[in-house]
Amino acid sequence: MAKPSRSKSKTAAKSPVSKSSGPTPALLQKHPVLVTAGIFLVLMLIFFFAAIFQGKTYATPDAQAAATITAPLDKILWQDRIYPQWMPYIFGGMPSFASLTYNPFAYFPDLPLYPLRRMLAYALHYVLAGLGVFLFLRRKSADYLPALLGGLAFMLTPYLITMTIFGHGSQMMTTAYLPLALWAVDRLLEKFSWLNLGLTGLIMGFMLQRGHVQIAYYGIMFTGLYVIYHAIAALRRKENKKILPMLGGYMGALVLALALSAMLYLPLQEYTSYSIRGSASVLQPASGKADTGVGFDYATQWSFSVGEMMTFIIPSFYGFGGATYWGNMPFTDYPNYMGILVLGLAVVGLFKRVPQAGFFALTIVLALLISFGKHFEFFYRLFYDYFPYFNKFRVPVMILVLVQCSTAILAGLGLQALLQPLAAGEPREAEARARRALIAKRLWLAAGLIFSVVLLFTIFRSSFQEFMSGIYPDRYELATQARLDERRVGMLLGDMWTIAGLAAVGLAMIALAYTHKISPKTAAVVIVLATLFDLWIVDKRIGNPPVSEASKRALLQPDEVAQFLQKDSGLFRIYPTLDLFGEMRWAAQGIHSVGGYHAAKPRRYQDFLEATDLQSGLMNDYFEVVEQNGQRGLRPRAEEAIPAARRNALKHWLDMLNVKYILSFFPLPEENWVNRATVSFNYGGNNYPLMILENTTVLPRAFLVGNYEVHAENLAALSRLASGEFDPRDAVILSEAPGIAPQPDSTASAVIKEYHLHKIVIETASAFPQILVLSDTYYPTGWHAFVDGNPVKTHVANYCFRGVEVPAGKHQVEFRYASRAFTAGVWLSLGALAVCLACIALGRRRNSV
Incomplete structure (x- = not known):
């Protein structure tokens, strides 16, 4: 079976050009892949010209948020020579590496790409996306122009362009590997060899390494379904002997790929059970099976709908972003358009029953049904409830990348099927x-x-x-x-x-x-150019034009808020009120906030925010919604309308969180929240006065208590903390009784001597045993506690923070961050890379003999 395929491939490579066509066709005939890569690269350099050559960037909220959180971590990496695995800037601190927020060079191709401008690295991945489709089509004996059309169609798919423009580069780069992984798996299925095994493992490993877990998961589904489809086909042909090598080869490549990405996924797995992506909220109703995913309602936000399939045909049928978009997926600024000729040719491919038409039809139908999410709840729940890790994902519409990749491949095969009969004249x-x-x-x-x-x-x-x-x-x-x-x-x-x-x-x-008025080749050229024009004009409508990188640099510079806060050299957090709760900009200056945004927040901290309603930014407590002239707005609530117990609880929680400063557009009626400055703050393009209130009763980040309460059940502990009756100054809530007998001690003190990213040193002094409370997020697989150099147990303190038993007297308590999963992952990834490269080298050597 292998020999005829190679023969077809050679024939296909020669068919698009003729020997008498001059030097350019000769180059194309000799190096079709190189020429195609050059065409794709030139197109992407032109498309992103301003961002690559003119020092501009796409200023989108997601891109800006990523820039602000990575700025201090970059500084630590390059100036302090420490590879950051933790970030204290949002929530109560959380893993930066294991949460996939910051993982430089975990994607091995980043090493050679690092000196390049980031947008140029993105452009190269678009080339990779197009080449993957091109190579697959050539393997299926498509002529040059149909293969070029397929590659072009996928490379310029508006959804892929959207990913980069709106700051989702890892999503785009992971998607770029989908067709290339399919091409490699197809080679492996046709012939098991060391070369094909190593190549498939390497490509799929890089797809996993790139770090967009959801797209990588879809990639495994895509290639796995392809293997199953071929295994069933072999079974129907009664070629039973081929099934085991197929499955064995794929599983071997998948093991290599998983090992290659272990550096990323072992820490991720370690963190998952502590994040909202891997553990159920204690606030979830205790009926039926516990949902250990993100929650069905949250998971099915941004579900595609049958009606929006009209954007496959007409890009602006549902508007085109901003206020014009009228679908049910908020902030959707792009259509799921694939090109009208691409779509038509894909349909032709299905009707002509081109090679693997059944597989691609099955993929399209399956992906579409999954993308409908809550609109086709029964079907989506089958995957959510029973497929491993599927319930960790959200945004079902994202799986349309499989529809778009399959459609591009079918379009190339469809054009080939239309024009091939005309080749004979x-x-x-x-x-x-x-x-x-x-x-x-x-x-x-x-x-x-x-x-x-x-x-x-x-x-x-x-x-x-x-x-x-x-x-x-x-x-x-x-x-x-x-x-x-x-x-x-x-x-x-x-x-x-x-x-x-x-x-x-x-x-x-x-x-x-x-x-026969024109040649098939002329028809194909015009169709390719028309498709290029079609996708290009749609892609250029996506998002806003790039702006000067000076705006990005300005975002990373201290604003008036940061300038005021930087005058305080102490260790503290801020509490931004209202919509500012999710603001990330001050992380760029290393300022710690109780708020922020992340798609995989620490589970316990999220439960705490929900139980206390702190994530509303005090909106439900100190403000009320009013309407004036058809406009909705806020105004401060009368002081007597706010329950005294609620006000007291809020003060206890903010004190415990080490919140020294509260940022508010309005005055807040608490005596211990004193206005220290009113600064100009740019919000939504307009400047507003923003008050910086000092919380004069704030607790230090680390403090000692001599009383404790034991609540073994998580819900009981959280309920007690959220009741408002619990005062963190007097006691600490633990999940189990300590091994010491702490007593109140008014002379006890805890002083933080060092507070670094991976190391915290605290000196304590007390006449009686105490519980040291550190109001940083509880994460025992990363943070390990030591008293006077001896390892000790870290308790869950106040539901989501850390507690350590400290004997009477003077002691030094250290918290050190060390992830065993990270260390093991690094060695596994390096070992798998060596194995993949060895397989490829061995295969090439055998082929050359």
């Missing part, structure tokens, strides 16, 4: 000529029909707009809604004319080729 038989003429006539009629339909919509625009306005949701007052609906319909009609023109070009090219 005009048929001699009159019946065959008549049949082709009839096909051409129908294609011309189809093109005319498409134009007629769009023309009718344009002529009767007012009726069309009235109809669409009845579909669009009413979210604004009448005049604003009317203007928005008119804008949406204008975009829709504009896209309909563009789609009609492109469809007509594609149909015309095939019709002309079938009547």
Whole structure:
């Protein structure tokens, strides 16, 4: 079976060009992959020209948040020569490496790519995405131009472009490996060899290493389904002897890939049980099976809908980002468009039953059904409840990358199937000529029909707009809604004319080729160029144009808030109120906050925030929503309207959290929250006065207590903490009784001598045994406690923080961060890399003999 395939491959490589076509075709004939890579690279350099060559960047909230949290970690990495694994800047501190927030060089290709501008590294991954489809299509005997079309279609898929523009580079780079992994697995299934085993393990390992776990998971599903599909096909052909090598080869490559990415995934696995992605909230109703995932409702946010499949055909059918988008996935600024000719040719590929059409059809249907999430709850729950780790993911629409990759491959195979019969020239038989003429006539009629339909919509625009306005949701007052609906319909009609023109070009090219007015190659060239134009103009509408990198640098510079806070040399946290609770910008200056944003927050800390409602930023306590002139806003609530018990509880919680400063747009009526400064703060592009209130009763980050309460059940401990009746100055809540007998001691003291990323040193002095409370997140697999150099147990203190038993007298308590999973992962990854490279070298050596 292997020999005929290689023979077909050679034939396919020669078919697109002719020996008499001059030097360029000769280069293409000799180095088709190199030429294609060059074409793809030039296109991406042009597309991202401003970001690569003019010092500009895409200023999106996600990209800015990532920049602010990585800035202090970069400084520690390069100035202090410490590889950061922890970040104290958000929540109560959390792993930076194990949470996939910051993991430089865990993706091994980053080593050679590091000197390059980041956007250039992204551009190279787009090239990789296109080449993966191109190589797979060539393996399936596609000629050069159909393979080029498929690669181009996937590389310029709007969703992939969106990932980079909106700051999801790891998602894009992981996606880029999907077709390349499929190509490598296809090689391995055809012939098991050391070369193919090492190559597949390396490619899939890099896909996993890139760090977007959800896309990598989909990649394993994609390639695994491909193996199963081929195994079933072999079984039906009664080629039972091939099944075991297929499965064994794939499993061997998968083991290598997992080992190669162990540096990333072992710490991730270690952290998962402590994060919202891997453990159920104690606040979850205790009925039925505990949900150890992110929660079904949270997991199915951003579920695709059947209606939005219209964006496969018309990009702006659901608007195009911002206020114009009217679907049910908030902040969606792109369409799931794949190109009208690409979609049409993919359908042709399915009807023509091109190679692996069944597999790609199955993948598309399966991925679509999963993407519907809550809109097809029964089906999604099958995966959420029973597939390992599937319940850790959210945003079901993300799986559409498999639809887009499969569609691009089918489009290339579809174009090949259409044009291949024409390669022999005009048929001699009159019946065959008549049949082709009839096909051409129908294609011309189809093109005319498409134009007629769009023309009718344009002529009767007012009726069309009235109809669409009845579909669009009413979210604004009448005049604003009317203007928005008119804008949406204008975009829709504009896209309909563009789609009609492109469809007509594609149909015309095939019709002309079938009547031998032009060559099949000319038709293919025009279709490729039309697809390039189609995707290019849609991609250029995504997001805002890049801005000067000076704006990014300005974001990392201290604003007036940071300048004031940096005058305080002590160790403290801030509590940003209202919408500022999720703000990350001050992390760039190394300022610690009780808030922030992360998709995998520490579970215990999240439970604490929810139980106390601190994550609302005091909105539900000190403010009330008002409406004025159709606008919703906030105003301070009357002091007497706020329950005294609630106010007292809030003060206890903020004291315990080491919150020394509260950031608020409004005055807050607490005597111990004193306004120290009012600074100008840029919020949403406008400057507002922001008050910096000092909490004068704040507890230090580390303090000693002589009383304790034992609550073995997590819910009981959290309920006691959240009751408002518990005072952290008087006692500490533990999950088990300590081995000492602490007593109250007014003379006891705890002084932090060192507070570094991976090491905290505290000196204590007391007349009686005490419990040392450190209001940093409890994470025992990373942080280990020592008293006078001897290892001791770290207790869960106050539900989500750390506690250590300290004997009477003077002692030195150390907390050291050391992840065994990280160390083991590094060695496993390096070992797997050596094995993969050895397999490839051995395979190449055997092939050369």
